[in-house]
Amino acid sequence: MVDAADLLAARALLACRTGATAPEVRTAYRRALQRTRPDLGTEDGTLTTRLQAARDLLLAQAPPDRRRRPRTPDAPAAAYVPLRRAAWGLVEEPASSVVARL
Numbered sequence: 001m002v003d004a005a006d007l008l009a010a011r012a013l014l015a016c017r018t019g020a021t022a023p024e025v026r027t028a029y030r031r032a033l034q035r036t037r038p039d040l041g042t043e044d045g046t047l048t049t050r051l052q053a054a055r056d057l058l059l060a061q062a063p064p065d066r067r068r069r070p071r072t073p074d075a076p077a078a079a080y081v082p083l084r085r086a087a088w089g090l091v092e093e094p095a096s097s098v099v100a101r102l
Helices: 004-014 022-036 045-061
Strands: none
Touching: 004 022, 004 045, 022 045
């Protein structure tokens, strides 16, 4: 069970809104990481560790993306429809009037 105080602290650390989706959490994490930049000497590694923990906590609490459907192994494959049916000999196409001259 996640403590409400931990969620509030994670949201404040990443400057994320309540009920943020996974892409919003990832974007907030990247922005917060750019502000700290431990490789340039602005902060030590402890803040980076706290940012990572906050990101993981908020990603675990993020609502699922309803646009993405999980792939199941027993789902039927999508029907393949070629873009040009004439390439497969299914339809007669009129001959082109364009002549290539070299």
